[in-house]
Amino acid sequence: MAEALFQISEPGQSRVKAACTPGFSRAVGIDLGTTNSLVAMVQNGKPVALADDGGDAIVPSVVHYASDGDVIVGSAARDLFAPVFPSDTIASAKRFVGRGPRDAEATRKLTPYVFAPASAGESENVVRFAVAGERAVTPIEVSAEILRVLKARAEAALGTTLDGAVITVPAYFDDGQRQATRDAGRLAGLEVLRLLNEPTAAALAYGLDKQAEGTFAVFDLGGGTFDVSILKLEAGVFEVKATGGDSALGGDDFDRAIAAALLAQLGLPADAGGDRKLTRRVLDAARALKHALTDAAEASVDVAVGDSVTTLRLSRDEMEALVRPVLGRCAPSVRRALKDAGTEPAALSGVILVGGATRMPLVRRFVKELFGHEPLSDIDPDQVVALGAAVQADILAGEGRDDVLLLDVVPLSLGLETMGGVVEKLIHRNTTVPCGATQTFTTYADKQTGFDLHVVQGEREMVDEVRSLARFKLSGIPPMPAGLARLEVTFLVDADGLLKVTAREESTGQEASIQVKPSYGLTDEEVERMLLDSFAHAESDVKTRLLAEQRVEAKRILGALHAATADTPELLTDDDRRAIALAQAALDGAVVGEDANAIRAAVEDLDRASKPFAERRMNRALESGLRGRDVGAVEAKVAETESKTDLKTRVDAHQGHRHG
Amino acid sequence: MICWSCEKDAGNEALCASCGAPQAISTHGAARDHFAVLGVERRYDLDVAMLESRYKELSRKLHPDRFAKGDPRARKAALQRTVELNEAWRALKDPMKRATYLLELGGVKIATDDGGARSGGVAASPALLMEMLELREELGDARAARDDAKVRAMGEAMKARAARSEAAVAAALAGTPTREALEGAARELVALRYYARFLDEVTAHEDAAAARAEASHG
Numbered sequence: 001m002a003e004a005l006f007q008i009s010e011p012g013q014s015r016v017k018a019a020c021t022p023g024f025s026r027a028v029g030i031d032l033g034t035t036n037s038l039v040a041m042v043q044n045g046k047p048v049a050l051a052d053d054g055g056d057a058i059v060p061s062v063v064h065y066a067s068d069g070d071v072i073v074g075s076a077a078r079d080l081f082a083p084v085f086p087s088d089t090i091a092s093a094k095r096f097v098g099r100g101p102r103d104a105e106a107t108r109k110l111t112p113y114v115f116a117p118a119s120a121g122e123s124e125n126v127v128r129f130a131v132a133g134e135r136a137v138t139p140i141e142v143s144a145e146i147l148r149v150l151k152a153r154a155e156a157a158l159g160t161t162l163d164g165a166v167i168t169v170p171a172y173f174d175d176g177q178r179q180a181t182r183d184a185g186r187l188a189g190l191e192v193l194r195l196l197n198e199p200t201a202a203a204l205a206y207g208l209d210k211q212a213e214g215t216f217a218v219f220d221l222g223g224g225t226f227d228v229s230i231l232k233l234e235a236g237v238f239e240v241k242a243t244g245g246d247s248a249l250g251g252d253d254f255d256r257a258i259a260a261a262l263l264a265q266l267g268l269p270a271d272a273g274g275d276r277k278l279t280r281r282v283l284d285a286a287r288a289l290k291h292a293l294t295d296a297a298e299a300s301v302d303v304a305v306g307d308s309v310t311t312l313r314l315s316r317d318e319m320e321a322l323v324r325p326v327l328g329r330c331a332p333s334v335r336r337a338l339k340d341a342g343t344e345p346a347a348l349s350g351v352i353l354v355g356g357a358t359r360m361p362l363v364r365r366f367v368k369e370l371f372g373h374e375p376l377s378d379i380d381p382d383q384v385v386a387l388g389a390a391v392q393a394d395i396l397a398g399e400g401r402d403d404v405l406l407l408d409v410v411p412l413s414l415g416l417e418t419m420g421g422v423v424e425k426l427i428h429r430n431t432t433v434p435c436g437a438t439q440t441f442t443t444y445a446d447k448q449t450g451f452d453l454h455v456v457q458g459e460r461e462m463v464d465e466v467r468s469l470a471r472f473k474l475s476g477i478p479p480m481p482a483g484l485a486r487l488e489v490t491f492l493v494d495a496d497g498l499l500k501v502t503a504r505e506e507s508t509g510q511e512a513s514i515q516v517k518p519s520y521g522l523t524d525e526e527v528e529r530m531l532l533d534s535f536a537h538a539e540s541d542v543k544t545r546l547l548a549e550q551r552v553e554a555k556r557i558l559g560a561l562h563a564a565t566a567d568t569p570e571l572l573t574d575d576d577r578r579a580i581a582l583a584q585a586a587l588d589g590a591v592v593g594e595d596a597n598a599i600r601a602a603v604e605d606l607d608r609a610s611k612p613f614a615e616r617r618m619n620r621a622l623e624s625g626l627r628g629r630d631v632g633a634v635e636a637k638v639a640e641t642e643s644k645t646d647l648k649t650r651v652d653a654h655q656g657h658r659h660g
Numbered sequence: 661m662i663c664w665s666c667e668k669d670a671g672n673e674a675l676c677a678s679c680g681a682p683q684a685i686s687t688h689g690a691a692r693d694h695f696a697v698l699g700v701e702r703r704y705d706l707d708v709a710m711l712e713s714r715y716k717e718l719s720r721k722l723h724p725d726r727f728a729k730g731d732p733r734a735r736k737a738a739l740q741r742t743v744e745l746n747e748a749w750r751a752l753k754d755p756m757k758r759a760t761y762l763l764e765l766g767g768v769k770i771a772t773d774d775g776g777a778r779s780g781g782v783a784a785s786p787a788l789l790m791e792m793l794e795l796r797e798e799l800g801d802a803r804a805a806r807d808d809a810k811v812r813a814m815g816e817a818m819k820a821r822a823a824r825s826e827a828a829v830a831a832a833l834a835g836t837p838t839r840e841a842l843e844g845a846a847r848e849l850v851a852l853r854y855y856a857r858f859l860d861e862v863t864a865h866e867d868a869a870a871a872r873a874e875a876s877h878g
Contacts, residue, residue: 193728194728234716235716237716237719237720239716328874331870331871331874332867332870332871332874335867335870336867339863395725395728396725396728396729397728397729402720402726405716405719405720405723405725406725407719407723431746431750432746432749432750433746434724434739434742434743434746435743435746435747435750436743436747492743494724494739495723495724495725495739495742
């Protein structure tokens with residue numbers, strides 16, 4: 001128990017031993033989630049999520065950027081650093097992937113982040129977070145850090161390098177968001193075998209495990225995205241009939257709705273007065289309450305504001321009233337997906353639940369009402385996506401199985417802007433991929449020598465109402481009267497759901513040049529530059545990678561210990577001080593060396609030396625009423641050094657009678 | 661065609677007759693029609709279940725996932741062939757799309773939406789245009805008045821009308837249709853396009869009504 005204070009699950013500690021023998025895949029499936037991420041691989045013919053030493057498969061999708069340039073990923077970043085350095089610790093980066101600064105505005109009302117403008121020569125339509133060390137990082141880079149940790153965990157488990165990875169994306173991600181996710185994989189040094197839609201991955205895991213046949217709906221409500229897919233499972237073919245959703249709707253929005261009510265209870269303005277630490281604290285309190293209310297009928301949380309601590313109470317009924325309107329936004333997408341699939345709820349064989357938010361009793365009732373089916377959740381909704389991705393990785397990596405085939409679709413229509421800002425759709429939503437379409441355009445002015453093409457995605461008719469994907473310039477057309485030049489534009493969507501556009505001028509047979517400039521995301525040159533700049537990329541072999549991980553781990557332990565001793569010096573005996581000082585000096589020495597095992601041993605020594613102290617702290621925490629439900633909250637308390645505005649989060653789950 | 665992989669005669673199918681490697685689509689000669697791609701007879705009254713199992717069987721053989729680690733030429737050919745296959749399945753699985761495609765193959769053109777008479781081909785009669793205009797107006801009024809029952813009733817009537825047109829298309833295209841039968845089917849298909857747009861508006865109204873109910877929930 002005491003070790004829980006410092007031994008939070010860390011990816012680098014992963015020691016899952018998997019012999020590299022035939023039958024073991026060297027390709028992994030990665031669920032890169034808004035809140036949590038996982039990596040899984042097929043072992044002995046079955047997909048398995050890779051856990052750390054503590055048995056924890058989940059890596060929180062939280063990245064902390066320290067002022068000295070270090071990057072810390074996972075629960076340490078979430079629990080230790082986010083409360084103290086809210087704007088240097090990025091959670092939910094996925095919400096910003098492939099999005100522009102204007103999209104980020106939507107969350108600006110209650111955000112712990114500081115957004116930075118683009119520097120000269122950088123893509124302007126990319127969100128940039130200003131973090132410690134005067135750096136600006138894009139959501140792509142933040143995602144790449146998470147992927148690096150998962151890659152290292154998998155390589156440690158395999159004892160060798162990876163052949164490649166299947167990374168999952170929300171089915172409703174547009175092309176820009178998909179390209180950005182692929183770029184993140186490249187930055188992390190992964191060969192991305194496929195981008196796989198999350199609900200499809202879940203259906204794959206579920207269908208194979210349960211030998212299910214029939215038409216199923218997958219209701220996937222994660223931290224930041226909502227997807228619904230209708231699939232037909234038959235004789236090993238998983239055919240997506242239709243998909244729908246909202247790539248900006250998830251559990252995070254529930255937290256924000258609850259946080260808004262908490263701020264009102266505290267008599268504070270909706271933006272928490274611009275106080276980033278308070279914002280982070282209130283959001284964390286909202287999340288803690290939401291989790292507690294999954295099982296309890298009532299819960300309370302203590303939030304410190306200024307010098308005073310206020311206990312905020314919330315019942316499940318009250319929370320459900322706050323969350324219900326947000327959840328209701330799922331309904332139109334579900335109805336449309338059913339219609340597009342040409343089916344109705346009664347014709348479904350079942351509804352599969354995916355995503356952490358589907359643990360909420362309210363969400364389960366909502367799904368049951370919507371579909372008229374008791375939802376299926378017998379595979380862990382947190383793991384099912386990664387498990388399905390691992391199966392697809394196994395299929396794609398070769399030698400694997402040919403008994404399974406996935407047929408997925410384009411989630412949103414793809415088209416071109418034509419005269420007057422009207423969108424001409426070339427590929428309609430829910431078309432099975434891979435697919436293509438060709439359209440011929442002509443010049444509208446005499447002696448016109450170039451075409452400006454604007455590629456867009458969305459269902460609406462006007463260009464202002466759909467998403468801009470890219471702008472092309474096709475030039476070098478010889479001057480001709482209007483209407484004579486014939487421009488053939490071809491759209492091709494590959495099995496990843498990624499769009500490629502080519503254009504050529506036909507009448508003269510002359511090849512024309514094409515310039516591509518993505519509207520969102522990074523240019524190829526920018527990604528290349530980041531790859532070159534990326535220090536971690538140079539350390540692609542497992543050994544160096546593990547060394548770096550151990551250094552981060554050591555730093556984290558030292559930081560936590562420092563915070564803890566500053567917080568409760570009265571709990572330190574002289575023996576403790578001596579033992580800790582010795583172990584700390586040894587660790588300081590090991591960290592500057594090159595031996596990962598030596599660092600690990602020194603970390604373990606320090607952990608042993610500080611164990612009596614840690615136990616006393618834990619006992620005190622327990623005495624002061626902690627129910628042990630939320631270790632993260634304790635960590636937050638440990639890490640918070642500024643005692644005045646300390647977050648003394650205490651979640652009491654009053655187990656009461658359940659509401660139907 | 662000579663196979664890029666085994667250098668023997670590949671035949672004319674998607675997969676090499678000798679070694680089974682996927683073959684790129686030839687740029688010479690006429691493209692295969694959708695019926696040929698799926699390997700079925702060119703006719704309207706096809707068994708959709710048979711068509712679907714044919715599509716899935718071919719997908720299993722041709723899908724790029726089968727060649728993910730293969731030769732780049734195999735991957736490219738598999739991608740091309742699967743695009744072609746998906747397009748064929750999309751065009752043939754829906755009876756009305758299948759009918760439209762058969763007319764196209766039979767040389768009967770249906771005027772495009774925006775082009776009207778300008779684009780040539782069978783277009784809507786002025787009488788139909790006038791009638792649909794009036795019906796749309798009536799529907800618009802009912803929507804504005806939030807008269808859900810009226811909208812539903814108009815939708816049901818239009819669905820019944822569409823079903824009759826679909827049956828007429830099926831009857832006209834059964835067996836080996838004459839030129840006259842093809843043109844009759846074309847007129848019904850043009851009308852169906854207007855019916856579909858009417859029904860889209862009914863659906864839009866129902867969605868909006870459901871969203872309103874959703875918003876006032878709890």
